[in-house]
Amino acid sequence: xxxxxxxxxxxxxxxxxxxxxxxxxxxxxxxxxxxxxxxxxxxxxxxxxxxxxxxxxxxxxxxxxxxxxxxxxxxxxxxxxxxxxxxxxxxxxxxxxxxxxxxxxxxxxxxxxxxxxxxxxxxxxxxxxxxxxxxxxxxxxxxxxxx
Numbered sequence: 001x002x003x004x005x006x007x008x009x010x011x012x013x014x015x016x017x018x019x020x021x022x023x024x025x026x027x028x029x030x031x032x033x034x035x036x037x038x039x040x041x042x043x044x045x046x047x048x049x050x051x052x053x054x055x056x057x058x059x060x061x062x063x064x065x066x067x068x069x070x071x072x073x074x075x076x077x078x079x080x081x082x083x084x085x086x087x088x089x090x091x092x093x094x095x096x097x098x099x100x101x102x103x104x105x106x107x108x109x110x111x112x113x114x115x116x117x118x119x120x121x122x123x124x125x126x127x128x129x130x131x132x133x134x135x136x137x138x139x140x141x142x143x144x145x146x147x
Contacts, residue, residue, distance in 0.1 A: 004141040018136070021129050028122035030115075032062060034085055038092045038123075039130045041072050045096045048134035053144035084114040088123055095127045 008015045025035065036059040043051040056069050071078050075089050091111050094101040111120060 002141060002143075004139075007136070007140055018129075018132065021125070025122065025126045025129055028126070029119055030088075030122050030126060031084075033059075033064065034088050035126055036062065036064065037068075037072060037081075037085055038088055038126055040069065041075070041089055041092050042096050042127060042130045043134055044073050045093065046131065046134040046138070048137050049144040050137045050142040051130065051134050087111045087114050091123060092127050095124065096131055 026032075028035075036055055039055040040052065040059060043055060059069055060066075068078075068080060071080075072089075075081050075086065081089065087110050090107060091103065094103050094107060108120075111123070115123060
């Protein structure tokens with residue numbers, strides 16, 4: 001499938017807002033490893049091959065191991081994710097699947113053990129941002145291509 005719409009050309013103002021949010025999330029105090037793990041896990045849930053291809057490559061460039069990348073879809077069964085990463089990944093799953101999972105109070109409290117109030121808001125924004133990118137990418141027909 002080829003890209004359906006040249007959406008950066010058709011809706012530059014809207015895409016600028018998306019890019020501005022992307023810039024904001026990169027300035028947060030959320031460690032970049034956690035940001036990439038969130039992007040990969042949410043993209044797995046949403047089935048966005050384009051974003052999976054992009055963010056696994058980014059994670060490798062920053063030194064993430066193949067083992068941790070490959071096992072993200074079963075992170076809760078692995079011992080090699082930090083408590084902070086585990087809390088962020090659980091929150092990512094709950095927000096991505098919010099109609100059925102919601103964000104229960106016990107999860108909020110667990111996340112807050114590792115992240116302050118501002119970081120919690122930034123985590124929610126990062127999770128929502130990658131969900132938005134996944135939906136844009138899928139709706140626009142973006143595909144992962146062999147390099």
